[in-house]
Amino acid sequence: LQEILGRALPFLQDSHPRVCFSACNAIGQMGIDLAQDIQRKYHSNIIPALLMVIESSQTPRVQEHAFSALVNFISYLPQNLLLLYLSPISIKVEELFGRALEELVARGRTMVLQAI
DSSP, rough: HHHHHHHHGGGGGSSSSSHHHHHHHHHHHHHHHHHHHHHHHHHHHHHHHHHHHHHHSSOOHHHHHHHHHHHHHHHTTHHHHHHHHHHHHHHHHHHHHHHHHHHHHHHOHHHHHHHH
């Protein structure tokens, strides 16, 4: 598992969006399939790496997939470990929702916002 993650995690920083997308997909799937082992042993590697993709990617689809992988990963994370990452995760969620809201307003999509 350590060798697989050692090979997969660097692809999260690749310059090509499809490579990052695929790495997010693989890590998200491992978060489900290998839930308890991978979360206890590698949370300190995986969660910050996914948060970095969410922050640094210029491709919304990659950001969304990184969020999806993060959700898959933390779904089975023990509560004591989840508490370590709650603040940085909530900050990223707030930032992305803020940007999405600004974009909707800028495009005049206020009807969508009114429906919410």
